[in-house]
Amino acid sequence: MTPTGARNLSNRLASDQPEQALAVARVIDNPWFRCQALSHVARYWPDDKYVRLLEEAVDAADSQDDVFNCAAVAAWPIRAYLERDNPSAAQKLLTRYTHAASTINNMGSRSEALFTIFQASKPFALYLWQPVFWALVDAAEPVLSWRQQRNLRDAVAMVGLDTRQLVEQTLEKLSNEKNLSIIRRYLAEPRFAEPRQFFGCDRA
Numbered sequence: 795m796t797p798t799g800a801r802n803l804s805n806r807l808a809s810d811q812p813e814q815a816l817a818v819a820r821v822i823d824n825p826w827f828r829c830q831a832l833s834h835v836a837r838y839w840p841d842d843k844y845v846r847l848l849e850e851a852v853d854a855a856d857s858q859d860d861v862f863n864c865a866a867v868a869a870w871p872i873r874a875y876l877e878r879d880n881p882s883a884a885q886k887l888l889t890r891y892t893h894a895a896s897t898i899n900n901m902g903s904r905s906e907a908l909f910t911i912f913q914a915s916k917p918f919a920l921y922l923w924q925p926v927f928w929a930l931v932d933a934a935e936p937v938l939s940w941r942q943q944r945n946l947r948d949a950v951a952m953v954g955l956d957t958r959q960l961v962e963q964t965l966e967k968l969s970n971e972k973n974l975s976i977i978r979r980y981l982a983e984p985r986f987a988e989p990r991q992f993f994g995c996d997r998a
Contacts, residue, residue, distance in 0.1 A: 797824035804831040805993075808838045816847070826867050829854040833870035837877055837993050845883070848874055852887065865895040865907040869914035873992040876918050885922055888915055892926050895933075902939025905930065909945040913989035916952055927953060927960070928967075937970050947976045951987035954980060 795803070800822045807815035812835060819831035829851045836847035851871040858864050868891040875884035888911065895907035908930040915923035927949060934946045954961045964977050 797822050797827040801827040801831040801834075805834045808835045812839055820850075825854040825857045826863055829867045830870045833874045834993055836871070837874040844874070844878055845880075848883075861894055861898050862900075862903045862907050865891045865898070866910045869910045870992060872911065873914040876915065876922070877993065881919065881922060884915070884918075888922060888926060892929050896929050900939075901933065901936065902941040905933045905939065905942040905945045908933055909949060912949055913952070914992060916989045920957070924960070931964050931967050934973050935968060935970050937972065943972060943976060946973060947980070948987055950977060950980050951985050952989055954984055955986045958984075 800818055804815045804818040804822075807818065815831075815835045815838075819828060819835050822828040822831055832847050832851035832854060836844040836851065839847060848871045851874070852868065855864050855868045855871070858867075868887060872884050872887045872891070875881070875887070891911055892908065895904060895911060898904040898907060908926060912923060912926040912930055915926055930945060930949050934942045937943065950961050950964070958981075961977060961980060965974060968974055968977065
């Protein structure tokens, strides 16, 4: 079975056959997919053992050589902690991986990793996701990749419904005219977006 197929199987089993789901997740060779599967199992695990499973998921994330891969896939254990009502553990990981993502040299990849972490935290308390949002804004310049502007646009659409003032403040942090146009266009004609589900239909 491919790593993708094993992850998907583990995910399907997680809610009603957790032991089987865990057995599948633990033998996935690819650490990206093993981290995702373990996080999914932990999200639905019936008792406090979920914490140990998320520690395994973080270990899987950190076993990768590429900083982008480590930081981006860490969004899954972060989101699992938050959905298990454990914001203190999630905040530690948010701080750690926001910093790690901010060191990625490729600006498109830096933005992408931060955007994934941001989406994991966005449905929860502002104090959790606001630092990631500002790191994502900082990663919007210098503009070297189309992904930076897409992620800025989508992040703004996710925060503007509840925190328009935060969107207005981004104008003070940006200098690229295309980025400024994204913000001004949003303020003139707001559109809203939802973060990815992570433990719903998302498969990436």
